[in-house]
Amino acid sequence: xxxxNTGGTPADSDASxxxxxxxxxxxxxxxxxxxxxxxxxxxxxxxxxxxRMALRCVDRRGIxxxxxxxxxxxxxxxxxxxxxxxxVRPGDAVFTLLxxxxxxxxTALGTLKAGGVxxxxxxxxxxxxxRTRLRHGRGRVLVTTAQLYxxxxxxxxxxxxxxxxxxxxxxxxxxxxxxxxxxxxHALEAATPMSEPPRTSPNDPALLFFTSGTxxxxxxxxxxxxxxxxxxxxxQRVFGLGRQDVFWCTADPGWVTGTCxxxxxxxxxxxxxxxxxxxxxxxxWYRLLQDQAVTVWYTAPTxxxxxxxxxxxxxxxxxxxxLDLSALRxxxxxxxxxxxxxxxxxxxxxxxxxHDTWWQTETGGIMIANLDGMKIRPGSMGKPLPGVVADIVxxxxxxxxxxxxxPDQPGMLxxxxxxxxxxxxxxxxxxxxxxxxxxxxxxxxxxxxxxRDGYYWFVxxxxxxxxxxxxxxxxxxxxxxxMNHPAVAEVGVAGKPDPIAxxxxxxxxxxxxxxxxxxxxxxxxxxxxxxxxxxxxAPRDIVFVETLPKTNSGKILRRELRTLDIQxxxxxxxxxxxDGGSS
Ligand code: PRX
Numbered sequence: 392x393x394x395x396n397t398g399g400t401p402a403d404s405d406a407s408x409x410x411x412x413x414x415x416x417x418x419x420x421x422x423x424x425x426x427x428x429x430x431x432x433x434x435x436x437x438x439x440x441x442x443r444m445a446l447r448c449v450d451r452r453g454i455x456x457x458x459x460x461x462x463x464x465x466x467x468x469x470x471x472x473x474x475x476x477x478x479v480r481p482g483d484a485v486f487t488l489l490x491x492x493x494x495x496x497x498t499a500l501g502t503l504k505a506g507g508v509x510x511x512x513x514x515x516x517x518x519x520x521x522r523t524r525l526r527h528g529r530g531r532v533l534v535t536t537a538q539l540y541x542x543x544x545x546x547x548x549x550x551x552x553x554x555x556x557x558x559x560x561x562x563x564x565x566x567x568x569x570x571x572x573x574x575x576x577h578a579l580e581a582a583t584p585m586s587e588p589p590r591t592s593p594n595d596p597a598l599l600f601f602t603s604g605t606x607x608x609x610x611x612x613x614x615x616x617x618x619x620x621x622x623x624x625x626x627q628r629v630f631g632l633g634r635q636d637v638f639w640c641t642a643d644p645g646w647v648t649g650t651c652x653x654x655x656x657x658x659x660x661x662x663x664x665x666x667x668x669x670x671x672x673x674x675x676w677y678r679l680l681q682d683q684a685v686t687v688w689y690t691a692p693t694x695x696x697x698x699x700x701x702x703x704x705x706x707x708x709x710x711x712x713x714l715d716l717s718a719l720r721x722x723x724x725x726x727x728x729x730x731x732x733x734x735x736x737x738x739x740x741x742x743x744x745x746h747d748t749w750w751q752t753e754t755g756g757i758m759i760a761n762l763d764g765m766k767i768r769p770g771s772m773g774k775p776l777p778g779v780v781a782d783i784v785x786x787x788x789x790x791x792x793x794x795x796x797x798p799d800q801p802g803m804l805x806x807x808x809x810x811x812x813x814x815x816x817x818x819x820x821x822x823x824x825x826x827x828x829x830x831x832x833x834x835x836x837x838x839x840x841x842x843r844d845g846y847y848w849f850v851x852x853x854x855x856x857x858x859x860x861x862x863x864x865x866x867x868x869x870x871x872x873x874m875n876h877p878a879v880a881e882v883g884v885a886g887k888p889d890p891i892a893x894x895x896x897x898x899x900x901x902x903x904x905x906x907x908x909x910x911x912x913x914x915x916x917x918x919x920x921x922x923x924x925x926x927x928x929a930p931r932d933i934v935f936v937e938t939l940p941k942t943n944s945g946k947i948l949r950r951e952l953r954t955l956d957i958q959x960x961x962x963x964x965x966x967x968x969x970d971g972g973s974s
Contacts (some may be wrong), residue, residue, distance in 0.1 A: 471502070
């Protein structure tokens with residue numbers, strides 16, 4: 392069991408009553424039990440909807456892989472019993488290193504059925520972030536492809552003493568898989584589906600998502616099965632999802648959005664989830680919206696800005712003219728600030744605005760949103776959802792919280808504790824967990840303001856984490872990878888504003904005496920960082936500097952790093968289009 396939402400006093404009684412009532416719309420298990428996967432899959436089969444389409448994975452050529460709710464119940468039941476056969480016990484961590492393919496859905500939901508903890512890893516990570524997370528999460532099982540294993544895991548396997556089983560999804564003849572690994576498809580076929588319903592309770596651990604802070608190793612945010620109350624509630628309230636809907640969340644399941652809203656939330660509503668197996672491609676994305684008759688589309692500002700760029704020329708626009716997007720009834724965005732222009736462009740291009748939504752790994756579900764039917768203020772994140780008590784606060788050094796009552800005054804965005812998807816801990820780091828709460832409030836680390844009418848506006852981050860293409864990147868992880876090079880004396884990493892990706896990762900490097908910061912060393916450092924960290928996390932630029940700005944106590948002032956650009960020698964570097972972003 393993980394603790395119930397600790398960290399302060401319970402939420403307002405109205406909010407508590409709200410969540411109690413939201414819980415009633417779930418099926419639940421005997422004796423007050425609750426299981427995310429049961430709510431997402433088996434419940435619909437029990438209700439007679441086993442033939443409905445649960446999941447449609449689309450590849451580059453438009454070829455689809457369809458799985459009904461009935462089939463998904465069977466496959467996840469088989470995966471759960473396979474885990475039991477392998478000796479995986481409730482609370483053990485099962486990791487994936489996979490793209491958007493059926494195995495990730497089967498693993499996530501099958502693990503939850505077995506009472507395990509599902510932890511997704513972003514498949515674009517390099518070996519260093521994979522090792523840090525698998526070690527810290529004590530992953531016992533990893534589901535991945537033979538290719539990814541060979542390129543990224545084989546070299547770190549000796550550092551992963553807890554990793555007992557590797558299941559490989561794309562190598563039925565075992566030509567490329569490591570000795571002792573298990574073929575995913577064969578093992579599923581051979582397994583007998585679990586005959587009993589799952590036995591989890593609302594406070595049992597279910598999900599583990601790694602997220603980054605300014606300093607130290609990535610934090611493992613833990614969530615319990617009770618989070619499904621918020622997933623189900625927001626599926627309904629924010630997206631209005633029902634069985635008739637086709638929902639496309641463009642986020643990768645390696646991040647929190649891709650799991651909570653790319654898998655769990657739409658399935659709890661009985662909708663059909665569309666997954667695009669490929670990377671971002673503007674024209675293909677438009678086609679997918681049309682061909683799959685997507686009704687609700689949840690995406691990210693970076694992707695929207697890339698679509699806007701295509702639209703900005705007559706030739707670009709011609710590529711997507713004449714498409715029939717009449718099925719689309721709602722478009723929403725998350726993960727980074729949504730420019731007001733993007734909201735307006737949505738109206739012009741699709742006849743409807745993008746609805747911004749705000750949340751974080753720690754909140755476990757959407758907390759603030761521009762709800763359908765509410766007047767949208769372009770540039771605002773919207774208003775707190777029912778059951779969510781938000782405020783703008785000042786955090787006094789003695790730990791007390793003071794509300795900022797004046798409208799439009801920036802302060803820390805804080806949420807009153809007590810909603811069911813609030814994280815239950817940072818794995819193995821109680822101190823950091825406790826530091827996130829004060830006086831019954833969860834302190835989000837975001838600076839925001841609230842206007843006279845109660846709309847919330849994002850102002851910035853209170854810490855130094857970087858948001859690039861919607862992905863949260865901890866500067867410390869990038870700095871550590873570069874520090875490994877013998878020429879490097881010191882590194883500071885910061886986000887630099889970018890018109891498409893929001894921010895790009897830039898490393899400011901000072902060298903040891905006798906080394907020259909020339910183009911060749913820059914190339915070497917960039918390639919080392921890409922190999923170790925993966926393309927999604929590695930710096931897009933390296934600036935050589937004499938010294939780094941520091942506080943009196945010697946800590947690097949990351950905020951001031953950007954001004955060094957002007958002094959240093961930088962390589963012109965435009966961001967590569969990637970997966971369109973969003974955690
Ligand atoms: O800074 C906020 C930004 O993303 C952070 C959370 O990142 P992560 O834990 O990776 O979760 C991403 C998916 C929910 C927040 O602290 N963020 C999220 N949504 C918005 C946003 N910034 C501005 N506007 C948003 N709508």
